[in-house]
Amino acid sequence: MIGLWDTTGNEVVKALAAERRSAGGVASGMALSLIVVVDEKRVREAEAAATIATSQHPCRLLMVVRSDFERPINRLDAEIVVGGRLGPCEAVVMRMYGRLALHAESVVMPLLVPDVPVVTWWHGEPPELIANDFLGVVADRRITDTGQADDRIAALRQRASDYAPGDTDLAWTRITPWRTLLAGAFDTIDAQVTGATIVAPASDPTAALMSGWLTARLGIQPKLEATEDFPRMRSVTLHCSTGDVLSLTREDSMATFSRTGHAVRNLPLVRRPTGEELAEELRRLDADQIYGDALGAYAGVSGLEGRAHKRVHIWKDPVLAPARRLRPSPLPRRPPSRPRLPPARACPRPRPQLPRVSPLMGETSVIVHSDAKVLAQAAAARLVVKLIDAQAARGFASVVLTGGRMAATVYEAVAGMPARDAVDWSRVDLWWGDERFVPSGDPERNEVLAREALLDALPLDPARVHPMPPSDGPDGDDPEAAAARYAQMLAAAAKPGTAQLPHFDVLILGVGEDGHVASIFPEHPSAYETRPVSAVRGSPKPPPVRITLTLPTINTAEEVWLMAAGPEKSSAVGMAMAGGGPVQVPASGVHGVERTLWLLDRAAAAEVAPKLRSLR
Ligand SMILES: O=C(O)[C@H](O)[C@@H](O)[C@H](O)[C@H](O)COP(=O)(O)O
Structure with a gap:
């Protein structure tokens, strides 16, 4: 058993791998990943039940104990048990405190066993809408227990209204x-x-x-x-x-x-004990139509079997729901005698801190178009509508541009679209997500690309166009100074007294073959950067010197759109959507406050796991 106190998702992944190695393959042949969502006060019960169930179904057990959403700090404690007190399975018990608890998936997704079904069981009050809990959205089967609800009949009716094939309930298993x-x-x-x-x-x-x-x-x-x-x-x-x-x-x-x-x-x-009931449910991984029929017949809701099997994640902040206000309890203190994770001790280099990603993360949608051309036309139309809507709501709009071939085709599509004249371009702020640090006017510059493809044809207000400084600009050939200057420009445009950054309605990104976005490259210092804007040296994609908005800055945008076309993008897109981790696959670390939109063509979507591809 390994106990990790105040740890990170990455450390948990590493520690699990280390523990598996030292256990000598005790738990090979895992047939599923079982996610258990439970409150602290019921952990023991859930563990007892899971131990019975996992003795019948070899699996990776991922127990998520969430508490204190309102706590201003985030913390993760984890315990890793392989072939021990939780039965012949690999188990990770994770206690998440603060806002991290609302994004449990960022820790859980990298721990899922690849290519086997995922089952999520809530031991406690079932969620009102399963779509509100990402841990339910990713699961092939979802097990609730309306017997645990305060108003059990209302909870059962709610299950009918929220039903999707693949749902089941232990109140049903009990009969x-x-x-x-x-x-x-x-x-x-x-x-x-x-x-x-x-x-x-x-x-x-x-x-x-x-x-x-x-x-x-x-x-x-x-x-x-x-x-x-x-x-x-x-x-x-x-x-x-x-x-x-x-x-x-x-x-x-x-x-x-x-x-x-x-x-x-x-x-x-x-x-039967709950563990036996759980084991019964783990025996089947397809939808239980008889349960669906019984639930629909009781609640008087028809057509349950015809509903979509997958849900779209709907972000809901429980802290904003007055009924769920929770009083923070003291965080458990690390026991003095508890040994620290061996691999971390063995690591000689101090690890850079992961950037703090914004706790606000809206819904994620994946739109797959037939080919790159249709994708560009659709993205252009979407952009025009987004700008019109933003101007109708606030009087002005702001967009963050990027470079690359995909962005260029979208800019050209906007330029060729009659509906573009419905935008008041004099009230659009233009920013750049990244720039190649070369002299002004150089055709390599993302600014030049955007101007030639689109901006030169638009009646823009030059004062609202904010390209990143070139290498022959006021700071000369000093990308760090140029990045700091751009950060100041952003801060100057921010609402006074409220933020360091202006509001971005939409931020556009291309996705590189290696999973980079803007000029944030895998395992590169830019992927760890926490300042708003960063200089990039030694970029694997030429030219080597660049300037980029960093992940925390990108993640303040209202909407983030990631665009990719072509088969060469498929593995990066697949890894990003499977939650590859922001340092290894920067595209997986970006999200919009209200919405993250993946705009793909079929070839680029080829390796998106089917269960994620159906998110719309
Ligand atoms: O300056 C750059 O190179 C870009 O900002 C970069 O992030 C780009 O968007 C991707 O590499 C995708 O480029 P493609 O669409 O050309 O594949």
Whole structure:
């Protein structure tokens, strides 16, 4: 077991690899990644259940304990157990504090086992909308437990309204033994079932699902008879057209089965531990249509099976929802005797700090167009509409431009578009995300590219056009000074007293074959930079000296659009969308405050995992 205190996602990935090596392949052949989302007070229960389930299903268990969203600092503590107290699996228990807890996926995604299904189980109050939790959006199967909700029946109805195939609920799993016994009873009768009575507490979601199941299978409307004398569903009685009555009644750990004209029989009906219920759900990785039918029949919602299997992540900040305000509890202190992660100790060089990415991250959409030409036309149309909308809302608009072939085709498409005249170009601010540090007028400059392809044809206000300084500008051949100058220009344009940067409505990026964006290159110092603007030396893409906005600056834009076309971009795009990490794949580290848009052609989208490609 390794305990990592106040750590980073990267350290957890490294420590897991180290622990796997030292465990000598204890947990090979993992069939799935199981993400468990749980509150601190229920961790022990969740661990006990997961231990039972993982003993039946070899998997990587990723337990996410989220707390104190309001805490101003972010912190991650992690515990890595391979083939130990959590069963024969690889387990990472992660405690996330502060705003980091809202972006658990940034830590969890790199830990998913490649190419195997992902199952997410919430042990506790289920999320109102699964789309609000990225850990649910990435999962192939999603397991909630409405039995844990404060208002269990309302939670069940909410599951129906929010349903997508692949969802399931442990309140449903709980009636598997009942359904087995009742199905056996049906087999013994020829008569038609005309009615049913279910005796259960009024708020029992399991009884509600039993009612829905009987409605969906037999076309009857069962009567729910409320009782407060029993904590769980007490009995199910079926009335046949012949007048026969079949009844199944729970008695402690068994059931009595009675049928008109037959002797009463005792049958096993054991209440299973949560871990057994979880294990049952892990046995199937396709959608459970019978559950969907039962849920829809109970809630009176039709067409559940026809819904899309995948959800789009919808950002929701629980801190802004007054009902969920949480009082921060003291952060656990690192135990003095706890050893530090061995690989980190072995690392001789001080590691640079990862840039703090903005905690605000809107929805991510992936739009795949047939080819680069259509992509350029569509992106151009989108840009024109975005600028018109921004001007309608605020009177002006601002866009951050980039360089490269894809950007050039989009600029040309805007230039050739009659609708471009609907934009008041004199009220558009233009900034650059990066620039090649060469003399002014040099055809290598991104500024020159944009001017020739588009800007020269537009009635812009020159005072609103802000190219990055050239190498023959006021700072001469000093890219650091030029970067600092651009940072000052940005600060001067920011709203006084509120920010260091102006508002960017949309920031456009091309994606390099190696996953670079702007002039932030993989494993390059620019990928660690936290100042707003950075000089770049030794760029792997010529020319070698450049200036770039850094990741924290890019991530303040309202919308960030990443554009890529062609097969040579497919692996970079695939890695970025799989959460490759901002240093290894800078494109994975950018996002818009309100929206991140991937604009791809089919060839560039080829390696985007199917489950992500369906995000729209
Ligand atoms: O100055 C640059 O080179 C760019 O700003 C760079 O980030 C570019 O956008 C990508 O490399 C994609 O370029 P392509 O669209 O040409 O592949």
